[in-house]
Amino acid sequence: MSNNASLGTLLKNGIFGENPVFRLALSLCPAVAVTSGVKNGFLMGVAVLFVMTMTNVTVSLLRNFINPKVRIPSYVFITATWVTVIDQVMSAYQRAVYKEMGLYIMLIVAFAIILSRAEMFASKNTLLPSFVDGVGMGLGFLLSLMLLGVFREFLGKGSFWGTQVLPAKPLLIMIMPTGGFFAMGLMMGWLNWIDRKFFGGAGASSGGH
Amino acid sequence: MWQHVLTIFIASALINNFVFSRYLGLCIFFGVTKRMETAIGMSFTFTAVMLVEAVLNWLIYNYVMIPYSLGFLKIVIFIGTVAAFVQAADTMMKKVAPALYYKLGIYLALIVTNCIILAVPLLNADENYTLFESMALALGSGLGFSMALIIMASIREKLELADVPKSFQGLPISFVLTGLIALAFLGFSGMITL
Numbered sequence: 001m002s003n004n005a006s007l008g009t010l011l012k013n014g015i016f017g018e019n020p021v022f023r024l025a026l027s028l029c030p031a032v033a034v035t036s037g038v039k040n041g042f043l044m045g046v047a048v049l050f051v052m053t054m055t056n057v058t059v060s061l062l063r064n065f066i067n068p069k070v071r072i073p074s075y076v077f078i079t080a081t082w083v084t085v086i087d088q089v090m091s092a093y094q095r096a097v098y099k100e101m102g103l104y105i106m107l108i109v110a111f112a113i114i115l116s117r118a119e120m121f122a123s124k125n126t127l128l129p130s131f132v133d134g135v136g137m138g139l140g141f142l143l144s145l146m147l148l149g150v151f152r153e154f155l156g157k158g159s160f161w162g163t164q165v166l167p168a169k170p171l172l173i174m175i176m177p178t179g180g181f182f183a184m185g186l187m188m189g190w191l192n193w194i195d196r197k198f199f200g201g202a203g204a205s206s207g208g209h
Numbered sequence: 210m211w212q213h214v215l216t217i218f219i220a221s222a223l224i225n226n227f228v229f230s231r232y233l234g235l236c237i238f239f240g241v242t243k244r245m246e247t248a249i250g251m252s253f254t255f256t257a258v259m260l261v262e263a264v265l266n267w268l269i270y271n272y273v274m275i276p277y278s279l280g281f282l283k284i285v286i287f288i289g290t291v292a293a294f295v296q297a298a299d300t301m302m303k304k305v306a307p308a309l310y311y312k313l314g315i316y317l318a319l320i321v322t323n324c325i326i327l328a329v330p331l332l333n334a335d336e337n338y339t340l341f342e343s344m345a346l347a348l349g350s351g352l353g354f355s356m357a358l359i360i361m362a363s364i365r366e367k368l369e370l371a372d373v374p375k376s377f378q379g380l381p382i383s384f385v386l387t388g389l390i391a392l393a394f395l396g397f398s399g400m401i402t403l
Contacts, residue, residue: 076292080288087284107328107331110288177395178391178392179388180232184384185377185382185387185388188377189376189385193376
């Protein structure tokens with residue numbers, strides 16, 4: 001992660017190479033919970049994108065002023081502040097969705113991915129790379145959530161973003177918690193397989209928070 | 210009143226199990242369930258910390274935050290108390306009970322990033338629970354989490370001997386397993402309407 005890595009590479013990294021959900025398997029807790037619909041997944045992804053980017057930016061700006069001994073609590077504090085911001089904004093502008101997912105939005109503060117990016121990247125890099133890294137990781141997260149959401153909503157309710165596509169509800173189990181776990185496991189397995197078959201990768205996701 | 214407290218306890222342990230119904234605590238769930246010993250160790254540590262945390266945060270929320278209208282800061286303050294308490298417990302345990310620390314100390318550090326530790330105080334605040342209701346939620350969540358850990362650990366230990374396809378080894382198959390257990394827990398729903 002040098003300062004000379006091109007910004008385009010950084011962006012791609014967050015989406016594919018080190019995709020937070022499917023590759024690094026970090027911060028799964030709320031991710032799987034909110035994907036019972038594409039719209040929920042999208043809004044959650046947007047919230048995470050916002051918090052990731054702003055936290056990375058803030059940490060990068062303050063990196064020379066934070067005492068290394070208190071850096072982890074400082075990062076947590078910064079993240080918590082931005083989560084409070086997005087929490088308030090969402091409860092104001094997306095009241096209905098917020099009622100369902102409010103708890104999970106607040107739990108963004110416990111995301112290991114945000115903390116680890118701040119620690120590993122933003123604290124050592126200048127503003128623009130940190131911003132792009134945050135956007136990349138956030139986009140990776142958003143796309144993963146949408147992928148899961150499409151899969152689950154289509155199979156579970158036969159709809160897409162609330163509009164009915166299929167006449168019936170094929171597999172209701174998909175929108176329940178069980179379906180969430182199944183969808184996640186299957187997605188990970190398939191992506192591993194694709195990775196091994198077409199990209200010659202190791203095809204194994206590491207475990208983590 | 211006690212009936213309501215008991216209802217909350219059972220609901221949070223079985224019906225709204227934090228792992229299988231609310232998807233929380235997955236962070237640590239997959240991490241410590243590779244071995245039965247780690248699962249059991251984490252169960253004890255988690256329940257103890259959860260109970261103290263819930264009480265601490267309840268006190269702060271009701272006696273400091275509500276009187277001064279600081280409700281919007283609950284995210285920041287709750288995670289602050291979690292971090293501070295874990296740090297304090299870590300230091301205390303090292304001095305007071307070194308043998309216990311040697312066995313369980315490692316789990317303390319992991320608990321800070323556990324989603325459930327933050328979720329329980331947030332739920333208590335949102336639902337405006339009394340002290341005993343909050344404790345019931347905390348204990349119930351601890352029990353539910355312990356059950357989840359032990360069930361998962363016992364399956365995963367056997368899984369090591371199974372012939373899992375290469376793409377599914379590790380996390381993917383664990384997720385599918387969790388889905389199956391969640392399916393079983395679905396049977397509890399409707400037992401008590403909360």
